[in-house]
Amino acid sequence: RALGVAAGPARRRARRPPPLPPTWTSPRRGSGTCTAARPPPPTSRASATHPIGLCPQPSRSTEQTTAEESIRMGNILNLMRGTGDDQFEPWPLLGFRAISGQARWKAIHQKVIANGRFQLLSMAICIAASERIHGRPIYKKGIPGGRFTLFSILTCGLVSDYICHRLTSGKGIPSDPFESLPEDVLCTILSKLPLDEAVRTSAVSRKWRFLWTVCPNLSFEGITMCGKEQDVQKFIDxxxxxxxxxxGSVFDELAIKFDFDTMLVDHLNNWARFVVSSRIKFLTFDLAPENFGGRYExxxxxxxxxxxxxxxxxxxxxxxxxxxxxxxxxxxFPNLRKLDLNLVNVTGKDLQDMLSNCCNLEWLSIIRCHLYDELKVNGPLPHLLYLHFSFCEITKIALHAVKLTNFVYKGKSVCIDLGKSSRLESADISFYGVTLEDAATQLANVFTHVQFLTFDTSYEPPQVC
Structure with a gap:
């Protein structure tokens, strides 16, 4: 009766009650009686004793129990959302407290609320409370601060109890957010990190201890590992x-970037053996010091x-x-596609012989390599697309590259013969020690098919006494 429902004997056959006559009025706050020509349909004894359905129920199938629980929860949520302003006091708080208590019991003790269902229940409760609050703006009639705080406490208490139970149970919330990812996906993620950061991931867990070792690229840079002082022994270790x-693992790339020191020679040879055993495809030995002048070793x-x-x-x-x-x-190197030489001592003949056997070469850059001779590649380079010479002591360049698209040369004026390079798109030429007229005459028959030509010369006229 406190809830405004008249209890009566249970009927064997449920019938839809006819519409109430106009003389029936809902109970209002402050009134102790209600006038009705016909009372509402009676409920069972269990539901009259426990109006929110928390009494023990006989064992039923899971589907039936879940359906009935959903109906009960939905009715109470609708009650919380639809009760009039004058009846706000008991209904939302009692309903909310009942739902939170039942959900806490189900989630922790009976363990029948799955993660998705628990989250859905939490959201439904919060939506109901939110709509109730928005339906009664604070600036009009207002919800007392204590009651609003109670809503928040009940919601937070329910969620925190469930999370704490998940943490302390055997099937706790996983501490590793990447646990469900396949190993190949993790390796792809780690391959995007610098090597020193990838190695640090070995401290995450036992599963991650050697995960970084399957990353395809190994790059060791002296500044990153040792700082500006370049401690040789620390880098080697x-x-x-x-x-x-x-x-025993297979890698794609090995890169060593450190200022050259004679202490590195034996270790560089050992790392070259690692290239063989690990089936390396991309090799970098970048040993050029910042100040290389006067250093001959x-x-x-x-x-x-x-x-x-x-x-x-x-x-x-x-x-x-x-x-x-x-x-x-x-x-x-029959499958070599990119060759980058910088400050390398090599004779013109040795370089010619090596390039003649690199038929798949696509990218060639030679910078500050003093050949003191001409470079003439006897075999064709049918796949060469990019060719770059800068500040090399060279007397002539002659090669056959029909697919060449980009050519860069910076240095003394030399004879250049690129064969029938009909696909040349861009040429950047910088001569020094020659006049513009002489350079234009020298290159008149070289870049006949080029689309974009950048030409620069520097010449100091002789001083007249």
Whole structure:
């Protein structure tokens, strides 16, 4: 009766009650009685005793129980949302408290509320409370602060109890947000990180301890690992420690970037052996110091440590501050696509022989490499697209590259013969020590098909006494 429902004997057959006559009025706050020509339909004894349906129920199927619970929850939520302003006091608080108590019991003790259903229930409760609050603006009649605080406390208490139970139970909330990701996806993510940051992920968990070792790229940079002071021994120890854990794995790239020191020679040779065993495709030995003037000792590239399998796998080589002395009969790099040489001592003949056996070369850059001779490649380079020469002591450039699209030359005026390069799109030429007229006459028959030509010369006229 406190809820305004007249209890009566249960009927065997439920019938839809007829519409109430106009003389029936809903109970109002402050009135102790209600006038009705016909009372509402009676409820069962259990529901009259426990109006919110919290009494123990006999065992039923899961589907039936879930359906009945959904109906009860929906009725109470509708009651919370639809009760008139004058009846706000008991109904929302009692209904909300009942729902939170039942949900807490189901979630923690009976463990029948799944994560998705629990979240849906929480959102439904919050929506009901929110709509109730918006339906009764604070600036008009207002919801007392204590009652509004009670709504918040009940909601937060329900959610926190469920989360705490998940944390303390055997199936707690996973601490690793990437646990469900496949290993190949994790490796792809780690491959985008610098090597030092990828190695730090080994401290996340046991699963992540060696996960970084399957990343395809290994890049060691002195400034990143040792700072500006470039501690040689520290760099060597760090690289050896990492490569020791990667023994037996297959990688795509190995990059060593450190100012050359004679202490590095033996270790560089060992790292070249790692290139062979790990089937490396992209190799970088960037050893050029910031101040290289007056330094003549350089690293001799270890051709003798490379077998036929490794030479055929290499697709990119970047060597700076070294020597290139290919052995007699060297068959070259048949699948090499990119060759970048900087501050490398090599003779014109050795470079010619090596390039003649690189038929798949697409990108060639030679900077500050003093050949003191002409560069004439006997074999065709049918895939070469980019060619760059800068500040090289060279007397002539002659090669056959029919697909060449970009050509860059900076240095002394030399004879350039690019064969039938009919696809040349861009040419950037900078001569020094020659007048513009002489340079234009020299190159008149070279770039006949070029689309964009940038030409620059510098010449100091002789002084007249």
């Amino acid at each position: 760090n690289v050896n420690a990492v490569l020791a854990q990667c023994h 350089r690293y001799l590239f270890p051709f003798q440590l490379l077998d036929s399998g490794s030479t055929s796998r290499l697709q990119k080589i970047h060597l700076s501050f070294g020597y290139l002395q290919p052995p007699t009969g060297f068959s070259g």
